[in-house]
Amino acid sequence: MEIPDQHNNRQKTAAQIEKEVWAILENVADPEVPVLSVVDLGVVRNVQALATQSEENWKIVVSYTPTYTGCPAMDTMKMNMRLALIQAGYKNVDLTQVLSPAWTTDWMTEAGKDKLKAYGIAPPQYKQLVCTPDSFQQEEAIPCPRCNSYHTRLVSQFGSTACKALYQCNDCKEPFDYFKCH
Amino acid sequence: MNSSLLNYTLQLADNALIIGHRNSEWCGHGPILEQDIAISNIALDYIGQARNFYQYAAKLTGNGATEDSLAYLRDAIDYKNCLLTELPNGDWAQTTLRQFFFSTYQYFLYQQLQQSTDQQLAAIAEKAFKEVTYHLRWSSEWVIRLGDGTEESRGRMLHAIDELWSFTGELFEGDSYEQQAVNDGYGVVLQDIRNSWMKKVATVFEEATLPIPAGNIWMQSCGKKGIHTEHLGFILAEMQFLQRAYPGAEW
Numbered sequence: 001m002e003i004p005d006q007h008n009n010r011q012k013t014a015a016q017i018e019k020e021v022w023a024i025l026e027n028v029a030d031p032e033v034p035v036l037s038v039v040d041l042g043v044v045r046n047v048q049a050l051a052t053q054s055e056e057n058w059k060i061v062v063s064y065t066p067t068y069t070g071c072p073a074m075d076t077m078k079m080n081m082r083l084a085l086i087q088a089g090y091k092n093v094d095l096t097q098v099l100s101p102a103w104t105t106d107w108m109t110e111a112g113k114d115k116l117k118a119y120g121i122a123p124p125q126y127k128q129l130v131c132t133p134d135s136f137q138q139e140e141a142i143p144c145p146r147c148n149s150y151h152t153r154l155v156s157q158f159g160s161t162a163c164k165a166l167y168q169c170n171d172c173k174e175p176f177d178y179f180k181c182h
Numbered sequence: 183m184n185s186s187l188l189n190y191t192l193q194l195a196d197n198a199l200i201i202g203h204r205n206s207e208w209c210g211h212g213p214i215l216e217q218d219i220a221i222s223n224i225a226l227d228y229i230g231q232a233r234n235f236y237q238y239a240a241k242l243t244g245n246g247a248t249e250d251s252l253a254y255l256r257d258a259i260d261y262k263n264c265l266l267t268e269l270p271n272g273d274w275a276q277t278t279l280r281q282f283f284f285s286t287y288q289y290f291l292y293q294q295l296q297q298s299t300d301q302q303l304a305a306i307a308e309k310a311f312k313e314v315t316y317h318l319r320w321s322s323e324w325v326i327r328l329g330d331g332t333e334e335s336r337g338r339m340l341h342a343i344d345e346l347w348s349f350t351g352e353l354f355e356g357d358s359y360e361q362q363a364v365n366d367g368y369g370v371v372l373q374d375i376r377n378s379w380m381k382k383v384a385t386v387f388e389e390a391t392l393p394i395p396a397g398n399i400w401m402q403s404c405g406k407k408g409i410h411t412e413h414l415g416f417i418l419a420e421m422q423f424l425q426r427a428y429p430g431a432e433w
Binding site for chain 1: 216217224228229234304306308309312313316
């Protein structure tokens with residue numbers, strides 16, 4: 001693949017470059033929930049364009065935070081972010097992990113939530129009801145992404161990936177994933 | 183190099199790795215599919231925690247160690263995990279009761295560790311605390327479900343208490359590097375954790391109609407010093423074989 005020349009970038013400001021980088025990252029998908037981008041997920045925390053003297057002109061620093069500590073998709077996301085930036089001509093890229101503040105589903109974009117629902121995964125509730133250690137607590141009422149019924153039940157707090165819980169709709173019987181508040 | 187900080191970090195990493203490894207043994211063998219997925223998820227969270235702590239520990243050594251060399255190339259005597267984490271899984275009652283004991287401990291430990299003066303430890307604890315909350319809720323529900331369940335399930339939970347109780351004391355018995363960690367302001371005071379732990383265990387046991395063992399029972403210890411049961415050797419043999427036989431192998 002031909003890598004675009006960054007020659008034109010010399011005239012741009014850092015803010016313009018950062019805007020471009022955000023746009024590139026908006027097309028990098030979460031490999032496990034491919035309708036979401038790393039930006040939708042809230043994994044990308046910050047983008048900085050630093051002017052350099054070298055021929056690359058700009059050094060791009062992307063700060064990211066993992067969703068769950070053991071999320072196996074994180075390494076793939078990192079690699080794909082780097083590849084996407086290289087393809088766009090940004091070769092000098094620094095990916096920095098930040099752990100604090102810890103990732104929360106509150107950072108998911110509204111667009112991301114809509115995409116999740118259309119994909120068949122119930123998005124995290126608007127009012128954050130995060131897990132507490134109390135046993136057998138009342139469950140959140142999660143609407144079925146298929147028929148919108150609130151008459152659903154929790155099957156398990158742990159689903160096909162770390163970020164999801166298993167639910168079933170009592171009306172249309174559809175088993176579905178819920179992207180749980182975290 | 184601050185050897186107390188390194189040992190303190192390694193102990194947090196080793197605990198997570200070993201109990202994570204034990205839980206991963208259930209993958210494909212869980213009693214029903216949803217619970218198989220649940221315990222595998224918990225195992226994955228632990229591997230994630232362990233990686234974060236090992237990466238930090240590797241940096242602290244300053245001698246070129248990596249997260250992999252710390253996990254794959256240290257022998258049992260160098261491992262500082264509590265004995266509770268290395269015990270065989272037993273049946274589902276024993277696995278979920280151990281998870282409950284350990285998750286309760288980790289819940290209060292990480293809650294406090296978030297205030298550590300060491301920023302990296304505090305950041306890892308902040309992140310892991312959210313995950314441990316799920317583990318604690320899940321495991322306490324199993325203790326209640328089985329303890330207050332059928333004659334069979336209750337019998338198994340009583341047996342699990344007999345098997346595991348004497349390994350809970352070590353969680354709160356600080357080794358010298360933990361005392362140093364407290365003195366230096368980045369470690370957690372284990373006595374405070376113990377009180378919160380006892381309270382939570384009492385609450386859940388009451389709901390599960392299970393008896394709390396008498397207070398003067400002999401407690402096992404020394405895992406934190408590197409003196410382990412024979413079980414750890416078998417775990418390491420399985421986990422480390424490939425890197426020992428084919429150093430640096432990747433795929």
